[in-house]
Amino acid sequence: MGFRSAVKALILAMVLSLAISPAKANELDPENTLYLDLQYGRVIIELFPRVAPNHVNRIKELTREKFYDGIKFHRVIDGFMAQTGDPTGTGSGGSSKKDLRAEFSNIPHDRGIVSMARTNNPNSANSQFFIVFENSSFLDGKYTVFGRVVEGMEYVDQIKRGYGRSGTVRNPDIIIQMRVMADVQ
Structure with missing residues (x-):
């Protein structure tokens, strides 16, 4: 790796570390923080507007x-992820809004x-999104990362798991409510 490549890699690493550096809920930007309320407790999600603005x-x-x-959390695979955001609860639905172009990152x-x-x-x-239970590097660069759980992952861990390879959930957990932090202060 040449000097220029090394400098570019260092700068990219610094930018990414700023985008996803650990934060406490009270240090987050309220406009870019979500409260996701489950029956088990509140999950706080830090959004990454510089990484995936759309x-x-x-x-x-x-x-x-x-x-x-x-x-509903319609697809939940133990050791992998919990997926939600489909109003039909089948995994094939979405909002009435236009689909988004990918904003892949590192x-x-x-x-x-x-x-x-x-x-x-x-x-x-x-409209559908998922929260990763365990490191899943096979998804890297193939799905748009837009945030991360900063508090309440223990509540995500309690979401009912699905059955079989599809992860389809019988009697699934739901999002009680989701709010932008700025709107509830």
Whole structure:
């Protein structure tokens, strides 16, 4: 690796570390923080507007419309992730809004990362998203990361798991409500 490449890699690493550096809830930007309330407790999600601005805007727009309130965790795979955001609860639904173009990044799909679900088309993310239970590097660079859980991962861990390879959940848990922190202060 030449000097220029090394400097570019260092700068990229510094930018990414700023984008995802650990934070406490009281240090977060209220406009870019979500409260996701489950029956087990409150999950606090830090959004990454510099990494995925269009996806962050969509999530906040739908949250402010109360789109996610009462939505099921329809696909939950033990050791992998919990997926939600489909108003039909089948995994094939979304909002009435236009699908989003991918905003892939170098942020790894580590435990607690929140990323957009999509079809085989990389530009098909709409309203569904998932929270990663365990590091899932095979997703890196293939799904748009838009945030991470900073508090309440122990509540995410309690979401009812699905059955079989599909992770379909019988009697699934729901999002009681989801809000932008700025709107509830």
